[in-house]
Amino acid sequence: xxxxxxxxxxxxxxxxxxxxxxxxxxxxxxxxxxxxxxxxxxxxxxxxxxxxxxxxxxxxxxxxxxxxxxxxxxxxxxxxxxxxxxxxxxxxxxxxxxxxxxxxxxxxxxxxxxxxxxxxxxxxxxxxxxxxxxxxxxxxxxxxxxxxxxxxxxxxxxxxxxxxxxxxxxxxxxxxxxxxxxxxxxxxxxxxxxxxxxxxxxxxxxxxxxxxxxxxxxxxxxxxxxxxxxxxxxxxxxxxxxxxxxxxxxxxxxxxxxxxxxxxxxxxxxxxxxxxxxxxxxxxxxxxxxxxxxxxxxxxxxxxxxxxxxxxxxxxxxxxxxxxxxxxxxxxxxxxxxxxxxxxxx
Amino acid sequence: xxxxxxxxxxxxxxxxxxxxxxxxxxxxxxxxxxxxxxxxxxxxxxxxxxxxxxxxxxxxxxxxxxxxxxxxxxxxxxxxxxxxxxxxxxxxxxxxxxxxxxxxxxxxxxxxxxxxxxxxxxxxxxxxxxxxxxxxxxxxxxxxxxxxxxxxxxxxxxxxxxxxxxxxxxxxxxxxxxxxxxxxxxxxxxxxxxxxxxxxxxxxxxxxxxxxxxxxxxxxxxxxxxxxxxxxxxxxxxxxxxxxxxxxxxxxxxxxxxxxxxxxxxxxxxxxxxxxxxxxxxxxxxxxxxxxxxxxxxxxxxxxxxxxxxxxxxxxxxxxxxxxxxxxxxxxxxxxxxxxxxxx
Numbered sequence: 001x002x003x004x005x006x007x008x009x010x011x012x013x014x015x016x017x018x019x020x021x022x023x024x025x026x027x028x029x030x031x032x033x034x035x036x037x038x039x040x041x042x043x044x045x046x047x048x049x050x051x052x053x054x055x056x057x058x059x060x061x062x063x064x065x066x067x068x069x070x071x072x073x074x075x076x077x078x079x080x081x082x083x084x085x086x087x088x089x090x091x092x093x094x095x096x097x098x099x100x101x102x103x104x105x106x107x108x109x110x111x112x113x114x115x116x117x118x119x120x121x122x123x124x125x126x127x128x129x130x131x132x133x134x135x136x137x138x139x140x141x142x143x144x145x146x147x148x149x150x151x152x153x154x155x156x157x158x159x160x161x162x163x164x165x166x167x168x169x170x171x172x173x174x175x176x177x178x179x180x181x182x183x184x185x186x187x188x189x190x191x192x193x194x195x196x197x198x199x200x201x202x203x204x205x206x207x208x209x210x211x212x213x214x215x216x217x218x219x220x221x222x223x224x225x226x227x228x229x230x231x232x233x234x235x236x237x238x239x240x241x242x243x244x245x246x247x248x249x250x251x252x253x254x255x256x257x258x259x260x261x262x263x264x265x266x267x268x269x270x271x272x273x274x275x276x277x278x279x280x281x282x283x284x285x286x287x288x289x290x291x292x293x294x295x296x297x298x299x300x301x302x303x304x305x306x307x308x309x310x311x312x313x314x315x316x317x318x319x320x321x322x323x324x325x326x327x328x329x330x331x332x333x334x335x336x337x338x339x340x341x342x343x344x345x346x
Numbered sequence: 347x348x349x350x351x352x353x354x355x356x357x358x359x360x361x362x363x364x365x366x367x368x369x370x371x372x373x374x375x376x377x378x379x380x381x382x383x384x385x386x387x388x389x390x391x392x393x394x395x396x397x398x399x400x401x402x403x404x405x406x407x408x409x410x411x412x413x414x415x416x417x418x419x420x421x422x423x424x425x426x427x428x429x430x431x432x433x434x435x436x437x438x439x440x441x442x443x444x445x446x447x448x449x450x451x452x453x454x455x456x457x458x459x460x461x462x463x464x465x466x467x468x469x470x471x472x473x474x475x476x477x478x479x480x481x482x483x484x485x486x487x488x489x490x491x492x493x494x495x496x497x498x499x500x501x502x503x504x505x506x507x508x509x510x511x512x513x514x515x516x517x518x519x520x521x522x523x524x525x526x527x528x529x530x531x532x533x534x535x536x537x538x539x540x541x542x543x544x545x546x547x548x549x550x551x552x553x554x555x556x557x558x559x560x561x562x563x564x565x566x567x568x569x570x571x572x573x574x575x576x577x578x579x580x581x582x583x584x585x586x587x588x589x590x591x592x593x594x595x596x597x598x599x600x601x602x603x604x605x606x607x608x609x610x611x612x613x614x615x616x617x618x619x620x621x622x623x624x625x626x627x628x629x630x631x632x633x634x635x636x637x638x639x640x641x642x643x644x645x646x647x648x649x650x651x652x653x654x655x656x657x658x659x660x661x662x663x664x665x666x667x668x669x670x671x672x673x674x675x676x677x678x679x680x681x682x683x684x685x686x687x688x689x690x
Contacts, residue, residue, distance in 0.1 A: 043537040043538060043539060044537055158626045160626055161626070188400035188401055188564065188627075189400065189564070189566070189605060189608045189609055190400065190604060190605060190608045190622075190623045191400075191626070192608065192610070193607075193608035193610075193620065193622050193623075194622055194623075196610065197620075197622055215537070215538060216610065217538075217612035218609065218610030218611050218612045219610045220612070221610065221611060221612045221613055221614045221616075222610045222611075222614075241614045242614055242615070245612065245613055245614055245615075246615075255539065256538060256539060257612065259538060259539050259541070259542035260538055260541075260542070260567065260612060261542075261545070261567040261568055261570065261571030261572075262567060262611075262612075263566060263567045263570060263594070263606075263609055263611060264594075264611065264616070269546060269549075270542040270545055270546055270571070271542070272539065272540075272541075272542035272543040272546060273539040273542070273543075274543070276507050276509065276510070276540075277507075277537070277539075
């Protein structure tokens with residue numbers, strides 16, 4: 001396979017607070033290839049948004065700090081760039097769409113001014129050309145009457161339209177990577193469907209690689225090629241979209257898939273994941289999921305498991321797939337429905 | 347769920363308009379937000395009626411008006427035959443023992459300066475159900491019922507996570523032994539793994555105490571999971587109401603159909619025809635004439651722009667507000683359908 005476009009290696013972003021060190025992202029590793037859509041899935045507090053801000057180098061310091069790792073973009077480590085060099089990449093080569101279309105636009109500037117600002121800064125066009133380009137971008141994201149609407153203010157747009165504006169702004173400099181942080185979470189389903197469709201279409205046309213951050217497994221299934229599942233700041237399972245739904249290997253992924261009600265399946269009792277997500281301050285040694293894991297073994301509370309290969313391009317951070325688990329323990333997990341044998345599928 | 351067919355709550359022609367005024371001192375009404383417009387439905391004893399719709403469709407207003415947290419503009423709501431909207435202050439307070447609400451946001455619906463014990467005990471005192479030691483005992487019992495521990499009574503809301511707070515809200519609603527619980531988006535603020543815990547709890551409580559739910563939510567998978575029947579709202583009106591299985595296997599209203607197809611399914615193997623509705627939901631201040639959905643409808647007929655469709659039973663308790671019905675066979679014939687080809 002060709003070199004990845006963006007490669008995150010062992011990223012660790014910590015926040016130093018009065019209560020202690022919050023390990024928001026703790027050892028994240030993944031590759032993003034050209035034209036690929038990578039899903040980063042996790043619940044609130046799993047570190048998925050902090051990871052995005054780390055890639056953009058937008059972590060407020062203090063209290064936050066990227067303490068370790070590499071973020072290789074086209075072979076260059078973003079963490080080693082000067083602020084000036086980073087400014088030329090941020091918004092230009094790597095752009096971001098935020099969750100809240102209501103708060104991420106400046107209410108006192110027109111849409112056109114906001115889109116043109118990035119174009120003037122990065123593409124060195126004059127104001128007129130930038131405005132023309134802004135209007136073109138609005139047309140691309142299918143805002144009706146785009147040429148007139150560039151002069152409108154954010155409050156004159158609905159939520160779905162604002163998210164379109166955000167996407168237009170992010171794509172205005174034709175970035176290689178688009179990081180979309182829960183882009184449809186604040187929207188209604190019918191509008192969400194419009195935005196997903198739009199993003200797919202634009203990806204086809206622009207060839208942008210997308211990092212899709214979401215908690216919605218449905219959105220992941222619709223949009224992504226590959227997935228990283230995060231829990232308590234750590235990546236616990238990495239694989240293809242097909243395998244994550246058909247053969248989830250990590251007990252957390254498995255639990256997550258069972259706890260959501262299905263639209264087109266018969267109603268049965270939901271199997272929830274018991275307990276609460278842990279506090280990221282003073283995480284106990286061992287696997288962060290162990291206290292909630294129905295298959296937890298003795299080793300799980302003692303040491304944090306490394307990634308184990310569990311199939312073709314499929315890794316899981318779980319001792320069930322090591323020789324540390326006895327046959328009996330593997331059988332028990334299998335009996336519960338988790339494909340626990342590391343041989344299956346490999 | 348065991349329903350004996352007896353109707354607990356019947357809502358007839360419910361309307362709630364909010365005036366839109368102009369001027370500062372001499373205010374005059376220049377229009378109205380028709381948040382809820384001519385709603386009729388009933389809930390049987392022991393069943394769960396799901397109310398779905400997108401933001402601004404009036405589903406929360408419906409719940410609040412039924413509880414008279416807001417006064418209706420017109421209509422009737424018969425609870426066990428008595429019209430809620432005609433009750434006096436004292437009668438209403440007694441009735442509130444039978445009808446409780448669970449709010450969406452577990453962070454803002456609990457008073458941060460009260461202990462959990464006081465929060466759950468307050469309705470017991472207001473309705474003079476228990477005092478002193480008896481109250482303490484009852485609070486502890488309720489905490490156990492919702493899966494918390496008795497010692498939690500002395501703690502404050504900020505010490506709990508979102509899911510636990512929602513359990514506290516449920517315990518508070520249960521304190522007065524209500525018959526009907528209006529659950530207004532009870533799980534939408536919670537993480538997926540916690541949602542399942544709360545949904546299971548709600549189902550267990552329904553079985554144990556014979557509760558009736560009006561379950562308001564925007565998440566179709568959640569509503570489908572918990573409801574016996576589902577009402578779909580669009581811009582202040584119910585457009586379709588049917589048994590859950592019937593609604594999902596045989597959606598008749600074009601809006602229901604589009605809504606169902608818009609939900610992303612967590613299964614990459616499943617290929618569905620997706621209907622993508624054009625445009626946004628119009629403003630409820632000046633809703634479209636005729637059928638309110640006609641501006642986005644894929645099957646729109648000239649008459650839809652003029653005549654407001656009646657909401658009527660089209661057979662077997664399947665209610666529908668669409669005159670183009672039965673458009674089913676039309677659909678199979680009409681190749682006009684999806685303008686946007688289904689991509690996946």
